[in-house]
Amino acid sequence: LEDHPNDANRIRATFADGSTLDADFAVAGIGLAPHTALAEAAGVKVEDGIVVDHFGATDDPRIFACGDVANHPSAWLKRRVRLESWANAQNQAIAAAKALLGTFEPYADIPWFWSDQYDVNLQILGDIPADAQLAVR
Ligand SMILES: Cc1cc2nc3c(=O)[nH]c(=O)nc-3n(C[C@H](O)[C@H](O)[C@H](O)COP(=O)(O)OP(=O)(O)OC[C@H]3O[C@@H](n4cnc5c(N)ncnc54)[C@H](O)[C@@H]3O)c2cc1C
Structure with missing residues (x-):
């Protein structure tokens, strides 16, 4: 270039x-790789991120994970997913923190992403398939 x-x-x-x-x-669309070295060293299951349940719990009951690094079951998508968005990092962390304190409320948000790109506000809800129909308003 x-x-x-x-x-x-x-x-x-x-x-x-x-x-x-x-x-x-x-x-430049560079992407990222989850930094899972610490979890791997702790013996926690890692598979495209740290594998957690609906509460952010790993297969070690003492260890929780959330946010970009966590591979979690999505009730909405009906599959495991690792999301990279601010809303996911915040709301999954809330569910994990509650579980750590003994209140078990599964994290089941519909994936939601927003961003401001210059003067355009972009919002994505759910999962966008490659063949989705495009509507410009
Ligand atoms: C350029 C860019 C633009 C983005 N724009 C948007 C956007 O417009 N909208 C949106 O929703 N999301 C956006 N995102 C994604 C959003 O920033 C992330 O989803 C969110 O920050 C994830 O939060 P997190 O707490 O999971 O991880 P992070 O914010 O990455 O925090 C993880 C922290 O852990 C620390 N850490 C890692 N390993 C260790 C270790 N072994 N010991 C101690 N600390 C450690 C790291 O240093 C870091 O501070 C963007 C991301 C990037 C990079």
């Missing part, structure tokens, strides 16, 4: 095969 040779407002991407693509800007 480099500055465009003739246009200061553009960039030029050069691909492995030598072809180039000029663009106004580039978005």
Whole structure:
């Protein structure tokens, strides 16, 4: 990726095969990997994140996990999932903290993500399949 040779407002991407693509800007979609070393060292089950139940409990009754790093059963999606969103980190943590204190209320939120991208507020509720129908309002 480099500055465009003739246009200061553009960039030029050069691909492995030598072809180039000029663009106004580039978005780096890097992703993340859950940091599970501590849980692995503790002997807790890890499989795309720390495996927990509806209360954030791992297979070691003394250890709980929540947020980005936790792979939990989603009552809504009907499968295990590891979510990377602010709302999940907060609300799963509330369920885990309650369970630690002896109040067992399963974490069963519908996955919800929001973000502000410049002047656009983006909200995603549920699970968006690849073939979802797009409606622009
Ligand atoms: C660039 C970016 C943009 C994002 N934008 C949005 C958005 O618009 N909307 C949204 O909903 N979500 C967004 N997210 C996701 C959101 O930030 C995360 O889902 C949320 O912060 C997860 O919270 P968490 O507490 O689970 O993990 P984290 O916030 O990652 O906190 C984990 C903490 O644990 C610490 N830690 C790790 N290992 C150890 C260890 N061994 N010992 C001690 N401490 C340790 C880490 O240093 C870190 O401070 C964004 C994330 C990124 C990176």
